[in-house]
Amino acid sequence: MKSFSLTHILCLAGAPIGPNFPEMPAPGHDARKSRNDKTICRRVSSIAFLAVLLVVQPFLAGTVSAQEKTVDDNRIERMEQLIKAQQQQLEYLQQHLNELKQSAATAQTESKEAEPVTAEAGETVQPPVEKDATPDHWGKWAPVADAAPPDPKTVTSSQERVKLSIYGMVNRAVNVVDDGDDTDAYFVDNDNAESRVGFLGTAKINDDLTVGSKIELTIAPDKAGSVNQNNKEAGDVFEQRWASVAAESKRYGKLSLGKGFTASYGTASRDLSKTNVIAYVTVADTAGGMLFRQEDDVLTNLSIAEAFQSFDGLNRRSRVRYDTPTYKGFQLSTSLVTDERYDGALWWGGQGNGFKAIGAASIADPKIDDADLQYTGSFSVLHEETGLNLTLSTGFLERDNGDDKENYCAKLGLLKRFFPVGETAFSIDYNKTENQPTEDDDGYSFGLAAVQHFEKYGSEIFFLYRDYSLDRDLGPEVHDISVISLGSRIKF
Secondary structure (H helix, E strand, C coil): CCCCCHHHHHHHHCCCCCCCCCCCCCCHHHHHHHHHHHHHHHHHHHHHHHHHHHHHHHHHHHHHHHHHHHHHHHHHHHHHHHHHHHHHHHHHHHHHHHHHHHHHHHHHHHHHHCHHHHHHHHCCCCCCCCCCCCECCCCCECCECCECCCCCCEECCCCCCCEEEEEEEEEEEEEEEECCCCEEEEEEECCCCCCEEEEEEEEECCCCEEEEEEEEEEEEECECCCCECCECCCCEEEEEEEEEEEEEECCCEEEEEEEEECCCCCCCCCCCCCCCCCCCCCHHHHCCCCEEEECCCCEEEEEHHHHCCCCCCCCEEEEEEEECCCECCEEEEEEEECCCEEEEEEEEEEEECCEEEEEEEEEEECCCCCEEEEEEEEEEEEECCCCEEEEEEEEEEEECCCCCEEEEEEEEEEEEEEECCEEEEEEEEEEEEECCCCCCCEEEEEEEEEEEEEHHHCEEEEEEEEEEEEECCCCCCECCEEEEEEEEEEEC
């Protein structure tokens, strides 16, 4: 509302104020007199009205100002209340945002710490892979027994659409060996999973098709399979493990060309015990180069590797290989290898009722003199709640003349999480060979292993005690060989 000022009053003074009655014309003087009287009355009324206004104007102005002041005060108060409420809302939102950030950080940390365990729980089907951790399927790490580590990080590639990953491991051990006459220590590269470095390139063509290439090199000083009593420092080994290209389709499977795993390799070593970094079906890998001594202490030329063969497929060869897509836990593989060799394998994995299980079987033609076909198979089951696990394996080589060469292995294991850094694995195994190295020779091996996993750091420390015994029918009797192995593997 606006207040009345003196200007408004002066303007009103010159104007007729009051009721306007219709004027009746009157003749002559009476009419004029009547008009004059009306004019005088009108002016008197105007003056009186102005006087009243002059008297009440200060009060009106004061009232209006008071009303405006009251309105302004109310408005300011409401604005202050609104601002205060908004500030409270902002403080609440900020507090809630900080809580969400803290929760997200905590969840991320817990997720990273539990990542290997989660990967294990989700791995129900095992593709055909090697006994140790190596990126096999393009862009993904192949599982170690039953665990699938996270995807390797990529580095810059010279090709815009190709992702390049670098990976590897160092696996060193000290073996204390008692050959029946002498006890000595040997510093070796662990042949159960020798030290290596690899380069993996992948390119995604579309949602279904991925192509890739892989180069992997062994870099192993003093391999356990080469070190013996006569050669404690066998020297450095730089060996090509992989040189392969592949195309993989979700619908049609995977086709590989070059040096790499044959279809049958790994079928004898399916193992959920998590001690296979130092103890698995190929028991000779721990100290394969060591030589047996005769009972008269004469050192022979017969090594542990010759007396204890697992017949685990055709190993790594130059080949063309095809793997079908996985269907209800099953997968078929076949490969054609140089020198007219070939093989085929069936892989399986499943999980349910508190158990996890994996298995494989294969047949191969190794093209060995005086031999026909080679057969291998293995099965491993884990009770997830207790950590108890059992692994069985067998392999044998048909001979054209004489008895077949055979290998049998049974392993009982226990998995427990005693420490937050990772699982602790224990195993005890028994291995028997027949007709190795020659007919009617029998070999026996007993092993105790313990492995502590450091999941967050891609590392393990391991301990093994193993005894090798060989009963010979035709050759001279030999002493047992006992080995204590202590070492560590670190992956990157």
